[in-house]
Amino acid sequence: MALNGYKEVEHTADIALQVWARDFPSLLKQAAEGLYALMDAVLETAQSKTHQNFTIPHGNHETVVVDFLTELLFFVEEKGLALSDFSFENGQNEISVQSTGRRILTWERDIKAVTFHDLNLERTATGFSITITFDV
Template identity: 40%
Template sequence: MMPAFGFQEHEHTADWELGVWAPDLPGLLEQSARGMYALSGMQIQDGLRQSHSISLHGEDMETLLVRFLTELLWLEQEKGLGFDEFSIVVDSQNNLHAMLGGSVITKLDKEIKAVTYHNLAVETNQSGLRVTIVFDV
């Protein structure tokens, strides 16, 4: 039996592919972020913590997912920050408000260049939501 939420790397020829599942959209966004960080081998500094808030809008769940992960990549690449605490709220109009807790990145094994829309479709099933995300590396 599959856990209620999680992520798993899939074999892919050129890029990285990640399957993600969760009972709801905030959970799917959090697991997508955790999976992206796991793929890149990210580690953050212990102790000194930083908070960061994000507010985004997406026309649909797929756009919101890509914008959220792209914002996390920007914070990683431009500010050197990674996050391991997520409090995410998404309203019925696909407006996202997130409070993130994290720290300075101390290790990054591989760089993810971008989150793609390649075959991106959030699917609903009896357990909640599922998506496969392809990352450009």
């Protein structure tokens, strides 16, 4: 198994994603990729890249995952953008996120929300793993 990755997990009503990575920032990056894959998002060409910055409040790891992905859903719905190339900086009260935005041409599936359902970050021999359930 690769050190970083994600895969869809069966869930009767909604959609779940298992994500693993060697460190927490990489886990967030993988979760973002997994989210856009679940949406089946088709992005515009690289020329349309823009810089997008946002912040998320400090919290435990699980809460940061939910807040981060919730922010990405907002960018999809309100700005039509998918974000990548993340870098994270810990501030006193919040985490600053710098990223690159690319316009989404189409996506097949709306994801309504990121849930806290059975959300537990596990430490593994190679890093971290988490299973995230999305409301669709």
